[in-house]
Structure formats: C-alpha cells, structure tokens
Amino acid sequence: MLLTNHSMVEQLKLTDRKIELIKKLFDLTRADADNLLAAEPFITRNLDAIVEEFYAKQLTHLEVEIVIGDSETLSRLKNSMRGYIQEVFSGTYDQNYVTNRLRVGKVHKRIGVSPALYMSAVRLLWDILSDQFEKQYEEGHCSRDEADRRQRSLTKLLMFDVQFVFETYTGALVAEVQKAKQELEDYAHDLAETVAKQTKELRELSCQDGLTRLFNHRAFYERMRVELASCARRKEPLTLVYFDLNDFKLLNDNYGHIVGDQMLEALGSTILNSIRETDIACRYGGDEFCIIMPGATNGHAKDVCERLINGFVSRNDKHKISFSIGICQTGPDKLMSGDELVIAADKRMYLAKAQAKLEPGFWLCDTQESLGKFGMFVCGDGG
Structure with missing residues (x-):
C-alpha cells in the first residue's frame, strides 16, 4: 500500500x-x-x-x-x-x-x-x-x-x-x-543471492578449465560417477570418448605456447558446439579430452566425433593438427566403473595414435580390433 x-x-x-x-x-x-x-x-x-x-x-x-x-x-x-x-x-x-x-x-x-x-x-x-x-x-x-x-x-x-x-x-x-x-x-535477500551466485561461480570455477571452458579433471570423475549411477537406474548405455591432439608438443615447440593455447581454446569451443545437450565435455589434462555421453551408443559417439572433426578442421586447417580418438561404450545390461571405462577408452585412443603415426590423420578406435580413419569409420561391437 x-x-x-x-x-x-x-x-x-x-x-x-x-x-x-x-x-x-x-x-x-x-x-x-x-x-x-x-x-x-x-x-x-x-x-x-x-x-x-x-x-x-x-x-x-x-x-x-x-x-x-x-x-x-x-x-x-x-x-x-x-x-x-x-x-x-x-x-x-x-x-x-x-x-x-x-x-x-x-x-x-x-x-x-x-x-x-x-x-x-x-x-x-x-x-x-x-x-x-x-x-x-x-x-x-x-x-x-x-x-x-x-x-x-x-x-x-x-x-x-x-x-x-x-x-x-x-x-x-x-x-x-x-x-x-x-x-x-531486502539486504539479506540480496546478500543471499550474491552469496549463492558467488558460490555457484566459485563452484563452476573449481570445476571448469579456465582455457577451454570445459569441465576439468576433478569434475570429470564427479560427473562420471553421477552419470553412471543415473544410467544404471534407467538401464541405459553410456559411452566415453577419449582423445588427444597428435603432435601437439611439436606445435608448441614450433609456434610457441600462445599459439598452442589458442588451439586448445578453439578446440574447447568446437567441442561445445558439437556435442549433444546431455553430453559432458572435459579437459582431462594437457591435450587430452573426454566426452561423457549418457544414454549414447558407439554410433551416437561417432556422429559427434565426425561433427567435432569437421568443425575443428574448418577452423584450424592452417596447422594440420589431428586427433587420435578412443571410444568405449558400457551398458546397458552391465556397467563398468568409471576407472575401467577410462582405461578402456584410453587404450583404444593409444591404438588410434599408433596408427596415426603410420598414416597421419584423424584415427578412431572403438573396439580392440576396430580402427577407422576420419571418413571411414568402422562400427565395433560396443565394448
């Protein structure tokens, strides 16, 4: 009144x-x-x-x-x-x-x-x-x-x-x-909102990689645990995409770390533009990245990888940097643990990296035996 x-x-x-x-x-x-x-x-x-x-x-x-x-x-x-x-x-x-x-x-x-x-x-x-x-x-x-x-x-x-x-x-x-x-x-309400906002920002900062704006290594395992539990309740699969940049050290040595950071920053933006709304993109460390894909199969993951590679190449064809990608699906009947999933995807990524050394390009491995080069993906058995 x-x-x-x-x-x-x-x-x-x-x-x-x-x-x-x-x-x-x-x-x-x-x-x-x-x-x-x-x-x-x-x-x-x-x-x-x-x-x-x-x-x-x-x-x-x-x-x-x-x-x-x-x-x-x-x-x-x-x-x-x-x-x-x-x-x-x-x-x-x-x-x-x-x-x-x-x-x-x-x-x-x-x-x-x-x-x-x-x-x-x-x-x-x-x-x-x-x-x-x-x-x-x-x-x-x-x-x-x-x-x-x-x-x-x-x-x-x-x-x-x-x-x-x-x-x-x-x-x-x-x-x-x-x-x-x-x-x-009003002051208490504003203060509570400010504290909540700052707490949220601090929480996000503690979970976010400052350069790429993706989740960091610590947040990766927290989100993996949550998403595996959620998929177990819903009896859905979960797929992990694990990849790193080929010859990234050589790029830093030849052009400097500023150019390397610009490359990683551009990659972070490309990943965010390529994944689904429900996917969780993380910088695992250095030039290694992971994408947690709840409810996704190997086929879904390959579609995302193709969008990611196309987007990255269109923005960064100058330095000819490529990826080595490992994909591992778990579930829906029986789910691996987070550590088991990372180890399996990491092994497949290294198989792809070994192949990339023989024939440069974007290589993907989605099972222990199945390797595919960008544009020639081969479907595996789902891990």
Whole structure:
C-alpha cells in the first residue's frame, strides 16, 4: 500500500465513530465545545499578543531556538499557531480538526521536535490561555465558574489533541522500524543471492578449465560417477570418448605456447558446439579430452566425433593438427566403473595414435580390433 494514496486519517482508520469514541475517553462533550466557543471573541482580540508571548517564552530555550533555526520558519510557525488557537476555540472538533492535529504531529516529527519539547510547548500554551480566562473573569467578561469551566474544557481538548499528535509520532516510528526491517530483509535477500551466485561461480570455477571452458579433471570423475549411477537406474548405455591432439608438443615447440593455447581454446569451443545437450565435455589434462555421453551408443559417439572433426578442421586447417580418438561404450545390461571405462577408452585412443603415426590423420578406435580413419569409420561391437 502506498502511503501517499491515503490520508493520515485513512491510514489510522479514524472514522467519525472512532473519533467520537476517543472524545468519550477524554470526557470531551458538547458542553466543553460550547465553553471554549464562548471564549472565542476575547481570545481572537488578543490572538497576536498570545502568539507573541508564547514564542517569546519558547525562544528562551536554546534547544527550541536551534530547532526553529531562522526568522522565516519562526514567521510560519507563528501563523500556524494563530490558526491552531482559532481552531481550539471554534467549538468544532471533527475529522478535519483531527487531520490538522495529525499533520502538526507529522511536521513536528519531521523537523526534529522531541516529545519532551512538544509537551513543554503544550504546557506553556495551557498556562497562557488559562491566564486569558483569568483576565476575562477580572475584566467582567465571565463569571468565576465560567472561567473555571473554560479552563477544564481547555485541558480536555489539549489532551485530546496531544494523543493525536503522538499517534503520528508512534506511527512514524513504526513506519521507520518497518522500513528498516524491509531494508534489512531486502539486504539479506540480496546478500543471499550474491552469496549463492558467488558460490555457484566459485563452484563452476573449481570445476571448469579456465582455457577451454570445459569441465576439468576433478569434475570429470564427479560427473562420471553421477552419470553412471543415473544410467544404471534407467538401464541405459553410456559411452566415453577419449582423445588427444597428435603432435601437439611439436606445435608448441614450433609456434610457441600462445599459439598452442589458442588451439586448445578453439578446440574447447568446437567441442561445445558439437556435442549433444546431455553430453559432458572435459579437459582431462594437457591435450587430452573426454566426452561423457549418457544414454549414447558407439554410433551416437561417432556422429559427434565426425561433427567435432569437421568443425575443428574448418577452423584450424592452417596447422594440420589431428586427433587420435578412443571410444568405449558400457551398458546397458552391465556397467563398468568409471576407472575401467577410462582405461578402456584410453587404450583404444593409444591404438588410434599408433596408427596415426603410420598414416597421419584423424584415427578412431572403438573396439580392440576396430580402427577407422576420419571418413571411414568402422562400427565395433560396443565394448
């Protein structure tokens, strides 16, 4: 709820009925209104003197002078005080009257008037107005009894006013507490999101190879364990593609490590663009890479390898670097362990590498006996 969409009376739910109930609490009756209204002509004639006396006494206190601060503010406050005293003796204490009291409280709270300063001002005003009643009696404008009744009615009304002023004080304090609470909750929420984001980023960084943006060696075994367990539950196969770059050391020696790193970075990007959404690509170490393919057979793996090789050749035909690839499928009936799968795929990769030394190019081995060169893949038995 926007506070600016509602008046202070609406915010505090001060209906006419509730205002009348509060009047009863203070024993503020129609007779009291008549008593104060009867004093209005005399008060109005002396209004300027009353206001000047009030502020002359108020400004003897340094704290009050500091709060008021300047002559323009003092002039505005004097005008406001004239209006307030006229309202006090108007005989009408309805919702508009209450709204003005709430507004006074809000202004006093905003400019830093403490409750003690406000109450001392109310006490001073009561004294000055009580003296006016005495003057009325002394000058023959009213009887002793009338002067006393007017003083008692004034006491009731000022106490009635004070409680509305303090409604705004306490309301402002509650609003400040709620605002502070909301800000704290927002801060805690933002902090939690920041921590979660940073934790996620740190976790990703700890699992990611900085150069290729693929999973690193540590993450490879974690993901392998998870995916093997998942495939076991679903009774699905899992295939591991294990490959490295042929003569990569020679590339580093001839062109430098910067060119070698650029080659690895390009390979990482090509791998990510070639694999399926469910596949997990990892940099196993140095120039060795693995692709975990849950739910995939050797045939699926060869399709991915062909896309990978085509993509890599189109981006890196300058240096004529090729791969040696080992593929091993496990499951669906019986699954190897992660270590067994890596060892089997690694052995097949070295068979392909041995063949690449005899005849350069992209070689793939998917069983102990089956070797194929890029463009002439031979399907094996699935390991």
